[in-house]
Amino acid sequence: MTELVNGKGLSLVPKTDVKQSLKDFKSDQEVRWCPGCGDYAILAAVQSFLPELGLKRENIVFVSGIGCSSRFPYYLNTYGFHSIHGRAPAIATGLAASRPDLSVWVITGDGDALSIGGNHLIHALRRNVNLNILLFNNRIYGLTKGQYSPTSELGKITKSTPMGSLDKPFNPISLAIGAEASFVARTIDSDRKHLQSVLREATAHRGTSLVEIYQNCNIFNDNAFEPLKDPEVRDDITLRLEHGQPIVSASKAVVRGASGGIEVVPRDSVSEDQILVHDAHNPDPSVAFALSRLDEPAFEHVPIGIFRNVDRPSYDSLMADQLEEAVAQQGPGDLGDLLMGGDTWRIA
Incomplete structure (x- = not known):
């Protein structure tokens, strides 16, 4: 806990001497999501994680946009701002820039952040404002009842695309790395231990952290990430990204290809010294970007963890x-002098 509280990302935020628990961060509002929604798991993980920070609750702010995930601030006993569609990063930027004594969080979804909010997101990332962005990705518009979103796969049949989507989807991790984000990670709603470990690193980071969270919408896009949850296959397709460790799953490994890029091969076909060792602190984003493309096509092998963490x-x-x-x-x-300065006129 001491290491986390003293992290550069929290260095200016007042600490509390009062021991906190999960109950301290639960609001009195009834949680209103569809039964079985992945948002419940994320909320519980965040509520149980926040006491670790040891921060005064009045110095923690959650800013959200529009969408199912954006109800998040209602359910946390901190300050919060339910803002407008896609503009949460802009509002959080102003707050974080003017109040360095605050721990500022953005809660957004794939539709909110990557459609109308696309420009606000990429400029927050390139500016590297000190805030944490949690992007819930369920690959669907849930609040408006099941239209395809910017992350829906090609050919996705929805109410708005009855013959299949024609749009190639955004890859949020690739987008963030391309915008020179200093901290980029991916986790999943059902793996609380991993989710909280990523939050720990994101909070200690000074600058903008983007955490993509694969989140199940059991009403309009159920089982979108089932391969990553299925005990029979998840260990084979999940490539764990841990700084300083070889990038492997149970049966696969990432290596340098003959052309200089990276590729996934059977783990038993290469020696240990041929396997790529993950360097999250590499200032060159090219390898992190290449790693973000490994899940194309989806779920043959999916990197999970911290892609990039640079100062x-x-x-x-x-x-x-x-x-x-x-x-x-x-x-x-x-x-007063500024308002009445040389570039102003008094009209009689």
């Missing part, structure tokens, strides 16, 4: 330095 200056820290420099050079300034 670079956060936007809010750089902005604070600029403000400090401006005050040192020009003084603290006066709002």
